[in-house]
Amino acid sequence: MANKNIKFEYKGIKYTLEFTKRTERMMEANGFNIGLVGDKPQTMIPELFAGAFLCNHRSTKRELIDEIYDQISDKEGLLTKLGEMYNEPLEALMDSQGNLNWEASW
Amino acid sequence: MGSILVGDAFREIKGDVLDGASLFSKTYEQEFPKYLFYGMTEEQYWDGENYLPSAYRKAYDMKLKHDNMIAWYQGRYVYDAIISLIPALNSFGNGKFEPYVEKMYPITMSEFAEIEANHNKQKSIDNAVGFLQGWAAKVNAERNK
Numbered sequence: 001m002a003n004k005n006i007k008f009e010y011k012g013i014k015y016t017l018e019f020t021k022r023t024e025r026m027m028e029a030n031g032f033n034i035g036l037v038g039d040k041p042q043t044m045i046p047e048l049f050a051g052a053f054l055c056n057h058r059s060t061k062r063e064l065i066d067e068i069y070d071q072i073s074d075k076e077g078l079l080t081k082l083g084e085m086y087n088e089p090l091e092a093l094m095d096s097q098g099n100l101n102w103e104a105s106w
Numbered sequence: 107m108g109s110i111l112v113g114d115a116f117r118e119i120k121g122d123v124l125d126g127a128s129l130f131s132k133t134y135e136q137e138f139p140k141y142l143f144y145g146m147t148e149e150q151y152w153d154g155e156n157y158l159p160s161a162y163r164k165a166y167d168m169k170l171k172h173d174n175m176i177a178w179y180q181g182r183y184v185y186d187a188i189i190s191l192i193p194a195l196n197s198f199g200n201g202k203f204e205p206y207v208e209k210m211y212p213i214t215m216s217e218f219a220e221i222e223a224n225h226n227k228q229k230s231i232d233n234a235v236g237f238l239q240g241w242a243a244k245v246n247a248e249r250n251k
Contacts, residue, residue, distance in 0.1 A: 021134045021151065024131065
């Protein structure tokens with residue numbers, strides 16, 4: 001029952017991107033805010049992508065991460081998946097702790 | 107950030123979360139002691155798989171129910187002990203007390219299944235005895251005609 005993750009291979013190295021509570025805490029302590037992705041996409045999306053390396057590939061150079069990010073074809077799809085992955089630890093922590101249902105309008 | 111390692115770029119923090127952190131970190135910080143109380147280790151909570159918090163919550167609920175059941179049984183045993191002593195304390199009881207419950211109360215599924223099986227067995231015997239008694243009464247009635 002693994003966490004949600006993104007797997008790919010780049011230049012012969014296999015990568016598994018995922019978030020944990022610890023890595024999200026590290027990201028947020030350094031200024032990342034998932035709520036600002038819409039307002040500051042140019043800075044926040046690469047940060048989100050780089051943060052996903054913290055769990056399993058902490059020794060990866062930021063330069064290489066940016067290079068990989070530039071090579072990503074479906075960036076919109078990537079962002080959606082990264083968002084889902086980022087939400088997962090919080091959702092798992094809070095599920096079934098409340099019974100107030102809500103609904104989004106879109 | 108050039109060629110800085112991603113692990114260095116996002117430095118790890120110890121202790122309380124910094125001011126201005128988003129809902130996520132704050133929630134993780136707030137919930138952390140609760141999950142330590144549930145029995146999770148620090149590593150399981152911060153680095154572990156996401157299904158773990160839910161499993162620990164369910165396990166804690168089970169433990170509460172279990173503890174409650176044990177407390178209830180203990181109360182029943184104490185109650186029975188007091189009840190068995192009442193005749194001895196009663197002035198008309200000749201100083202004798204009733205024996206304490208001979209068997210432990212059933213608590214496991216197998217014990218309940220055994221009781222049900224015994225109950226069904228006794229029911230079958232009672233039915234057979236009832237049938238034979240009815241048949242004998244019918245035979246006797248015909249013979250006396």
